[in-house]
Amino acid sequence: MIQSLRFRAAVVSIAIFLAFIGVWHLATRQTLSVGTMSPEYAKLMGLTATSGKSAMPGPLDVGAKLWEHLKRPFYDNGPNDKGLGIQLAYSIGRVGLGYLIAVIVAIPLGFLIGMSPLMNKALDPFIQVLKPISPLAWMPLALYTIKDSSLSAIFVIFICSVWPMLLNTAFGVAAVRKEWINVARTLEVGTFRRAFTVILPAAAPTILTGMRISIGIAWLVIVAAEMLVGGTGIGYFVWNEWNNLSITNVIIAILLIGIVGMLLDQILARFTRMVTFPE
């Protein structure tokens, strides 16, 4: 039954995909009549207008271009012409670095907040004010103080991924079942050992849920951040291809951003499952 449900779902998914491609193909194949267009606009649109073809690429154009990219993902012809693999690697690298720093800061700090009611109360106003700030609002300040566009992007990733991890860690640590703590207490387990042997495993699912939310936000933000700082990365690629009016490349980039985002999420989901134990 489960198997057949999965099978039927797959069939429906494929049908939806094919229908989407079909509609897309039909919609972009339709030609505009050249005559009705004002001459200035026709000149601006160039080939698109004169040959009567839609500016929006069809699925076949995108497919062909994607194949081209996949064949040579890592070429490097100077600053404005790099393979998609290289651009993605830059973005993933920035996200990874900013995220890692956020993990290093948020988890110990979250432990402190979760274990100490004093620190919880003392740090709460700062967290409440800092948390709702859009990560991109930090960008000018980061550029001014750090003076390096790539590092600024990493800082923005750090600042946007730190909050969900911090709050989830603090919550997970504070919400550890009292009886588990009592087990450790009756066994005269010291604070440090208790933190690692009881609180950490008990809070791990909550902490990893926070980390999963963070990686999602970080991946959303990196595209915007790279559009602002420029240079390299998938966000910059999108912006650059828009300036080149290559909608095909923009669509390919959008697709890849989605796929990488999904993979990052799946990796964290896998880790979450690994540390979750039913009672």
Add this chain to the structure above:
Amino acid sequence: MTTKFISIEGIAKRYPASSGNGATTIFEDLWLSMPSGEFGCIIGHSGCGKTTVLNILAGLDEPSEGTVIVDGQAISGTSLDRAVIFQSHALLPWLTVMGNIAYAVSSKWRKWDKAKVRAHAQTYIDKVGLTGSEHKRPSELSGGMKQRVGIARALSITPKIMLMDEPFSALDALTRGTLQDEVRRVTLETGQTTFMITHDVDEAMYLADKIFLMTNGPGAVLAEIVENPLPRDRSRIDLHKHPHYYALRNHIIDFLVTRSKTFTAATPHHDPRHVPVVRPAFPEAPTMPSLHSATR
């Protein structure tokens, strides 16, 4: 009187009242003592403060007044000498059966190497009949098996005192019976002093040497200490055939049904430092009890 191994001396527990100022007194001026090697059961209605007394004895909770003296020393905090079997078994779900017990063993003997810890843990796993389930996690165990792990964990650190908070109340009658047998066998074997909370009159009669009767809260008092008149070599199966069985049972049930409510009013000169000790015996009440063991 025998020497006091555990001595609870005038403890009180108060919580700030929910309605503004003042405090709610759960119990006060509670005195209770037990010699080494004795099995004591505390019985009373829900909410009278049994768990609170046990937690204070364990060092998990602090009394508002008074002290607890164990083996000649006032306790401060928890100790590896006082093991607790929790009502909800409280196993760590990310550890296996072996892991849970080994965690306790390595907490007590910190210098032991892994092999020694495992070998020690294994003997207690075998003792509670869980051989073959070492690598299962708590979620893969039945309720009775989980409680066995809890018992093995408490036994494995060879404590001087075992504290049990309704350890079997969540189990079916059959499993409960087997575990009661095991607990009785082990405590007789090791000579551990045991303090247990129960709602089950038959359980108390089978296991306990002394049964402490607590009145209803708030302001609960220890009303009476009942000495178990049944022979020490009693068995669970033919407990009810003993001539003193119904005398004892009726006495306890009578207390729970009526006297636990009226005791404080009816006994104005009750001295909490010298609680009367009674030993119900055959001629008292040969009638069949109208109530079964459930007292909730």
